[in-house]
Amino acid sequence: MSDDGDPEFHHLPVMVHEIGELFGGVPSGFVLDATLGGGGHAEHLLERWPHLSILGIDRDERALAAAQQRLARFGTRLQVFHTRFDGLDIAMEALHIDALSGALFDLGVSSHQLDVAERGFSYRNDAPLDMRMDQTQPWSAADVVNGYPAEQLAKVLQQYGDERFARRIANAIVAARPIERTSQLAEVVVSAIPAAARRTGGHPAKRTFQAIRIEVNAELDALPTALQSAIDHTRPGGRLAVLSYHSGEDRIVKDVFRTNETGGCECPPELPCVCDAVQTVRLVRGVRRTPTDAEQQGNRRAASARLRVVERIEDSPTKGRR
Ligand SMILES: C[S@@+](CC[C@H](N)C(=O)[O-])C[C@H]1O[C@@H](n2cnc3c(N)ncnc32)[C@H](O)[C@@H]1O
Structure with missing residues (x-):
């Protein structure tokens, strides 16, 4: 190849x-x-x-x-x-x-979309919250994170991220608004998850980022x-x-x-x-x-x-x- x-x-x-x-x-x-x-x-x-x-x-x-x-x-x-x-x-x-x-x-999502920091898909890189696959689309992850009521956000995290702590994370996000950057969102998620659960199943923000990406792009x-x-x-x-x-x-x-x-x-x-x-x-x-x-x-x-x-x-x- x-x-x-x-x-x-x-x-x-x-x-x-x-x-x-x-x-x-x-x-x-x-x-x-x-x-x-x-x-x-x-x-x-x-x-x-x-x-x-x-x-x-x-x-x-x-x-x-x-x-x-x-x-x-x-x-x-x-x-x-x-x-x-x-x-x-x-x-x-x-x-x-x-x-x-x-x-x-x-x-x-492609590895490219995840790896380019400015696309805002990844909890690993600090960038504005974006996550749009189509950059001509008018709404982005910032609109979901800062605009959805807690219940709707919890549903997204549960449905698209299989997130056990969806409700706690959603409440923490609402309390921390405005959230403008990926690193800020990752920190809020980590702090909302009980310490024991943070040590299992990969990065604690992984499921939340996946869920928000699926929602933003109506995948x-x-x-x-x-x-x-x-x-x-x-x-x-x-x-x-x-x-x-x-x-x-x-x-x-x-x-x-x-x-x-x-x-x-x-x-x-x-x-x-x-x-x-x-x-x-x-x-x-x-x-x-x-x-x-x-x-x-x-x-x-x-x-x-x-x-x-x-x-x-x-x-x-x-x-x-x-
Ligand atoms: C996993 S990657 C595909 C990688 C590709 N098979 C390769 O070998 O390079 C998924 C791609 O699909 C695009 N994509 C995801 N959902 C889409 C949709 N609903 N309509 C069109 N493109 C979409 C993304 O923008 C991304 O570039």
């Missing part, structure tokens, strides 16, 4: 070989990379499969620019579009792409629509692979894939389907769900990754609920 492109853009693509393997047999044409990031997965697919091109989407313009630079040698085999991934229809129409040969979603909101749209646009034989890093994301992926596999059929499993449900995908079995131990040791982002894969089929009546 080449090191060309923006030298400041560091992101190790997760399960890149397993993902590359999945797309060898798909029909020729465009595979959607819905989270192009630094272009690591895209580069691997373009290098490995000459019959494929990439439609790369990202809501972060800086990521798109870095990926374009890195992948310039592939010419028109890479097309990019700046949008949230639920804007897929608009991207395809603008680029005159009428169908997809597959799709990849590598959800969440879960766009996912069901985007996945459905990608399935609808994919040709039979095309594949869709999703890497998620949080249980809330993985649940959405599982639900969307299952609804497409069963056609939403609610008929009793022991009886034939009478509800006219239509199956649009089949689960691809025998694929690793998680990175190898070696990959997890070499890349801290890989530790929480979960992969799900389906293959698009011709629309067909379901044979009943599985």
